Structures are given as C-alpha cells and as structure tokens.
Amino acid sequence: MKKLGTASVAALRQYVRAADAKGVNTESLLTQADLNPALLESDDGRINGEQLQNFILLLCTQTNNPILGLETGDFVQPGSYSILGYITMSCATLGEAVARIAPFEKLVGDMGTTSLTMAGNDITLTWHCNYDHPVVQPQVVDNVFASWVNYARWLADDTEASPSLVKLKRQSPGKAYEQAYQSRWNCPVEFGTEENTITLKQALLNTRLRQPDPMLRKTLEAHALTQLAALETDTDLVTQVKHSIQQQLMHGITRQDMVAENLGVTSRTLQRKLSQEGVSYQKLLDEVRQKMAEDYLQNSELTIPDIALRLGYSETASFHRKFKATAGITPGEFRQSGEPV
Numbered sequence: 001m002k003k004l005g006t007a008s009v010a011a012l013r014q015y016v017r018a019a020d021a022k023g024v025n026t027e028s029l030l031t032q033a034d035l036n037p038a039l040l041e042s043d044d045g046r047i048n049g050e051q052l053q054n055f056i057l058l059l060c061t062q063t064n065n066p067i068l069g070l071e072t073g074d075f076v077q078p079g080s081y082s083i084l085g086y087i088t089m090s091c092a093t094l095g096e097a098v099a100r101i102a103p104f105e106k107l108v109g110d111m112g113t114t115s116l117t118m119a120g121n122d123i124t125l126t127w128h129c130n131y132d133h134p135v136v137q138p139q140v141v142d143n144v145f146a147s148w149v150n151y152a153r154w155l156a157d158d159t160e161a162s163p164s165l166v167k168l169k170r171q172s173p174g175k176a177y178e179q180a181y182q183s184r185w186n187c188p189v190e191f192g193t194e195e196n197t198i199t200l201k202q203a204l205l206n207t208r209l210r211q212p213d214p215m216l217r218k219t220l221e222a223h224a225l226t227q228l229a230a231l232e233t234d235t236d237l238v239t240q241v242k243h244s245i246q247q248q249l250m251h252g253i254t255r256q257d258m259v260a261e262n263l264g265v266t267s268r269t270l271q272r273k274l275s276q277e278g279v280s281y282q283k284l285l286d287e288v289r290q291k292m293a294e295d296y297l298q299n300s301e302l303t304i305p306d307i308a309l310r311l312g313y314s315e316t317a318s319f320h321r322k323f324k325a326t327a328g329i330t331p332g333e334f335r336q337s338g339e340p341v
Contacts, residue, residue, distance in 0.1 A: 003236060004049025004130060005110025009042050012052055014080045014147070016040060018072040019059055029058045036250060041299035048243050049110055049131070056136045066173040067180050069139030073146020080147065082107045083224045090217040094156050095205030098125070104224050106231060111140055121202040122164065126195050138170035141196045148198065149185055156207045162186040164201050167193035237273055238284065245288045254312035256281045290326050293319070297335040304331050 019026045033055035078085035084104045088097035102114045112129040153161045172191040181189040244259045260270040296307045308319035
C-alpha cells in the first residue's frame with residue numbers, strides 16, 4: 001500500500017473550517033478518522049497522510065458535494081500553509097512567493113509536489129497529487145489550486161488577480177458545476193487533461209506584495225530548513241511506531257506488544273528493527289507522551305491526574321517526575337506559562 005507521508009494540522013484545519021461553516025459535525029468525522037479533535041489547537045502538529053485522506057473521504061461522503069475541494073479553497077489563511085505561509089507574506093513579489101512553494105511545500109504536507117516551467121511570458125505550475133483514492137484525489141487538487149488563487153489574491157491585495165489557464169485531470173463535475181470554477185478563477189478551465197496545471201502571466205508575477213520584509217524572510221527560511229531537516233530525521237518505521245503509540249495512549253495503553261501487533265510484527269522483531277534505527281520503544285514512548293502531555297496541558301481543561309491517567313501513568317507523581325525531568329518545569333507550571341518550552 002502506498003504511504004502518504006504526513007500532513008500538517010494546519011492543512012486539516014482548513015477543511016474543518018469549511019465543513020464547520022456548512023454545519024457539518026466535524027468532531028464526529030475526526031473521531032471516525034482516528035483523529036483527536038484536540039489536535040486542531042496545535043500550530044505545529046502533524047498527522048498521517050492516511051488519516052487526512054480518510055477524513056476528506058468521510059467529508060466527501062457526508063456532504064455529497066462534487067466540488068468540495070474547490071469550496072474549501074475559500075477558507076485558506078496564511079496559517080493554512082504553516083511557516084510557508086509566513087515566508088510568502090514577507091516576499092517582495094508574487095513571483096518570489098511562487099518560487100518558495102516547491103522547496104518548502106513538504107512543511108504543509110506530503111499531499112503532492114510542485115514543479116515549475118517557463119515558456120515566453122508564462123509560468124506553469126504542475127502539481128502531482130500523492131493521494132490515490134479516486135474520490136479524494138480530485139478534491140485535493142481542487143483545494144490546492146483554489147487555495148493558491150485565493151491566497152495569491154490576498155498577498156497581492158488584488159481580488160481580480162487570476163490565472164490565465166487551469167487544467168485538471170479530473171473529469172468535469174457536470175455543466176451545472178463548471179460555472180463555480182469559472183466564477184472563482186475567472187479564466188478558462190479544462191477538464192480531463194493529462195496533468196494538473198495552473199498557468200500565470202509574467203506580468204502577474206511581477207505584482208508587488210503588501211508587506212515585503214527580506215530580513216524576516218531569511219529568518220523564516222532558516223527556521224523552515226530546520227523544520228524540514230527534522231521531518232526527514234524520522235524513518236517510516238519510527239513514524240509508524242509513534243503514530244501507533246499515540247493511538248494507544250489515547251486509550252491509556254502503553255504496551256509494546258500491542259503496537260507491534262498493530263504493525264503486523266512480533267514484539268521482538270519490532271525491538272530489533274528499532275534498535276537498527278538507533279532508537280528504542282521506550283524513547284519513542286517518552287517522546288510521544290511528552291508531546292501529548294504538552295498538548296493536553298495547553299489545549300484542554302483536563303486535570304493533571306486525568307492527563308496522567310490518559311497517558312498510561314499508574315501514579316500522578318510519576319507523571320510529574322517524568323515531565324519535569326524533560327521540560328525542566330512541572331506540568332502545573334507549564335500550564336500556567338501558556339508557552340511551549
């Protein structure tokens with residue numbers, strides 16, 4: 001089965017905002033997709049790509065909306081692109097912002113990859129979607145392109161800025177819906193093409209943005225490179241184990257044998273494979289526990305004993321000692337500070 005990598009919580013949050021606006025019970029859908037609603041309060045959290053694809057599928061099924069992806073693009077915000085959004089805000093021109101997509105889009109998620117080509121006065125962005133579900137894929141592509149257009153208009157402070165041509169691999173959703181693309185993008189839209197592309201005129205790329213800040217951009221890009229390096233540190237196995245641990249901890253369970261069973265291997269095999277990666281199950285358990293503890297303390301009203309119980313500690317005192325040894329302050333002090341350490 002194809003692995004879908006990870007996605008930022010910011011990307012998920014855009015779909016949730018759009019669904020909430022339509023009166024959809026998103027908390028129920030999140031639970032069905034094996035996602036903790038508390039994750040939405042995190043600015044730097046990540047989820048498995050399979051979870052995001054499943055959530056979008058559930059949303060498509062419930063709404064029965066053939067242009068769901070297009071409409072979710074109306075809810076894009078700078079934060080939807082994680083740190084990439086703030087990098088583009090500090091660029092001098094729209095073209096400079098567009099050039100930042102390919103190098104840093106992994107920070108938003110592994111939903112797809114962008115390539116750029118130039119021909120005369122045109123620049124064409126081709127987006128290759130990694131999500132493979134036949135219902136989800138066209139909606140994700142629509143979301144990406146609609147979000148790009150809306151965000152570019154916001155950056156340029158020009159509600160009339162538009163591509164010159166959009167091509168979509170998806171089949172037409174029907175004549176009745178095609179007008180929704182035309183009215184939003186104000187350009188020709190072709191369906192059933194070989195690739196997903198969006199073409200922009202050079203004149204549009206020369207548009208000056210509202211708040212360029214080259215020094216800030218350099219600082220943000222340095223931070224983004226650090227985040228990219230951190231994402232590439234975890235192997236697929238480590239990522240899978242961390243995710244499985246997180247799911248078990250949501251039920252107060254910390255058993256290695258259950259994580260191993262979930263991954264289809266024996267506990268001994270899992271231990272050996274992790275050893276080959278230079279990590280241990282206990283180390284990954286500690287990391288996930290700490291992250292979840294911080295999330296609960298910052299974004300929930302659960303009592304500290306309840307948090308300790310949820311994270312599989314037999315005694316609250318054990319949780320206190322472990323948390324303070326890692327963070328340097330007690331859980332109560334962390335909650336009062338309101339800031340990550």
